[in-house]
Amino acid sequence: MTEVAEKKEKKTRRQREVEKLIRAEDQWEPIGATPMPEIPDLRNWDMRLLKTYAPWYAPFCDLCCFCTYGKCDLTECRRGACGIDIAGQQGRIILLACCMGMSAHAGHARHIIDYLIERHGEDYKIDLGSNVAVEAPHIRTVLGLKPETLGDLRTAIEYVERELIHLVSALHTGQEGSYLDYESKALHAGMLDHVGMEAADIAQIVGFKYPTSVADTPLAGLGLASIDTAKPMILVIGHNPASSTNVIDYLRQNNLYDKIEVGGICCTALETTRYSDSAKVIGPLSRQLYYVRTGMADVIMTDEQCIRTDIVEEAKKVGSALIATSDKACYGLEDATEKDIDEIVRQIVEEGKQFLILDHAKAGEVAVKVALKLAPQRKKVLISESEAQELAKVCRECEICERVCPNLFSIGHGIRQVGQGNFEPLRQLFDQCIGCGKCEEECPRHIPIFKIMQAAASKDTFKVRVGRGPIMDTEIRNVGAPIVLGTIPGVVAFVGCSNLPDIDDVVEMAEEFAKRKYIVVLSGCAAMVAGMKKDADGLTIYERYPGNFDAGGVVNVGSCVANAHITGAAMKIANIFATLPLRGNYEVIADYILNRVGAVGVAWGAYSQKAASIATGCNRLGIPVLLGPHSSKYRRLYLSKKGEDDWRVMDGRKAEVVDTGEPSPEHLLYVTETKEKAMVMISKLCIRKNDTPQGRGIKLNHYISLYKKYMGGGLPDDLHLYVRTDRDLPIVYKKEAMAYLKEVGWKPKPVLSLPTLIGTYPSKVPLEAVIH
């Protein structure tokens, strides 16, 4: 066989394999250019994005310590012994982070799908209700598969797993060298992450019969005080609902449903409230150590992700029983999966043992039985103000705690003040504290800072709207046109963890945009902290705004894996509103979103590698993400240099390249220091090339008014870049803006009929594919 024929044969073999996996004979949509893409397949799209949104690196460490050649110092353009430079090394770390984050979700997906297949069989049908026909936009778009059963979700995860091997192998010493290629691979990982998250959440929804296609989901209790401390309490921590649902099942089957309190920290809390109407959301990740150290939990049950890795010791300190249930987080505990239940319970209660139990039904039963036995023996009270004051008196305000605090708080001052009977500074700090525990760890006087915080913390209870899962197709139909035309100014998604500069930030930002009739979407810990503030009438944001995906709605989609529904909604706009086929058509869909769908992700308190991969997945799909100040430590942003960059696009209908000079969206991944700046930036990042004059006018109206409100008056100095004709100017600011435009010598710009990047870079996708 000639080399060419061999190559062809090889290609068709791969094609044939892909076609079998995605059931190509099903003709529901034509198959696009890249079904089940491998790393090189979307590389040109990535390079096009990276040309405008160049990686910006802020190394956290100047060294590479990856191999035994090193460590190598990479400062001042030095190369490592393997040849890598500092940009390459940063790209490598980013890819590593994205692979870790993506694997966490995909590992969860794989586990929950296998678990549910065992329960229901692989032919168990996916049914998300009558309002969701496009059940899996990511799986459809990336794989080209329309998943119909749990078995199909496994196919999706198997594809993610296959790709992951290639991505991780590229991290090895002496492999990839270019930072741009590392970034392209990171973007690939981010894309796969959304596939994994989608598969996980769909499996959970159908397998556990979560609410779906409901906008008005119930309100669940939020906060430690929502727990009835007179009852035994089980605290679940993590992300995987296989364990907590088994606790609930056991309670239901044994008539104990209202006799035991089940509360959760992190996403597993949101999952549990989707399964049980009496479960409580104790709070976000950042309060984990604080809640654990109150000792309120009789039993702590961990599953996977976002668990403090010292949970074993922490539980012991306060006399809570600990049961680990995931192979991802065994904590060195004895595996009791095969042991007799009563014997496990006895050893926990009488001997204070902690166990790993990998059978979820067994773990659920043990948790309940232990809680019932332990609770009567335990005294659960928060410390009093006078006790706190006594403990705080030892503080010498040495400030050692302050130096290790990632939030740079004057924690010592707060403690000292408590010693003098003034709780206010510590109360304020508590709302800003990200709960890392470093202050207490370092205090040379061993002051129990977290315990003292109990006296300062609010004892209020709050409400959070239970996660709702995917956005309905009917809702997409209603908002598709207004979003694309710009009359709904944008979709702002608050996602990510809770290491926020201030716990009130997210709710303030969400409220600002809900009031302005943006669509506000939340997930994970961000969704929880948004509920942790009440207005003068004692209502939380979830009680004041409707939960539907429409202008002015405040929507909690659910846990972190439900983030796939947010990006999925943007994809569904392309499909349902613009009738673009999703199937294997990633580039076309991403290009559509980049140019037309004014969606912005805000990870104000991102912390984990999962957040890195989620954000990177948003970026590949053309959705900009804005980060809070801690996230500068992710080391990489995607920034344009607005006035100087190449903003040419293709006018799809005329097949002509047009120089718009318009930096929209201006950045793909951006970090800012304050919520004030964040709000101004969010409004700007919602601007898209396709806005109609009316829509642009509305978007500029918000941009200018937020600028005036938070930046101190005047007009933004880049306003002229976003005005194409004077019809774009909002009426209220028209006079002022016209004067400004004249001053800077603004000239009208061409109006585009169908802006697209397709056709401006090498791609397998023909220009006709974007015309609809």
Next chain:
Amino acid sequence: MKEDMMVLPTHRVNVLTGIKSAKVIEDASEYAALIRRAKRPLLVLGPKLAEISLDGKLLLEYALEIAKVVNIPLCATSHIKGKMVELGAKPDSEYDVVEIINHLKSPAWQGVRKEGNHDLVIFFGIRTDIGNQGLSTLKHFAPHLKTMTLCKYVYPHADYSLPNFRKDAQWKEFLEKLISSLKEEK
């Protein structure tokens, strides 16, 4: 060991691992000389300047005074512009901290007054975490310029940094001396 002599930052979240770290300067006149010597300095103002005051005088007022004495162009980050306007000052440019750093990275950039890229960039009033990350970017990717900080902690990624001032009074004294030295040299 006297702490100020160590290069370790007070805020230990910023611990440096590498070989190149800031020259810590305690003498305000030395700082003044460095600023004087720069051809095209830039002062980047952060939001903390509107939050912190030393003996009732806002940090922003110190910053504006420094800029005035030596005619340094100003870049307002985050939402500091509002307070500047209140105090009757106008920034030469508005970029958020990562944006200005992104521009500074390219030697060919024309600077905030379009007179060419800057040779000395002074940061003042930025959160230490994001500030130090940004300084790391410049340390690695902008060898054509020098960086300096005016906050009261060691910034290991800068070229010149203040020491860890234990007390605000020391910081205040430094800033006052800096202003007077700049005036003297005028």
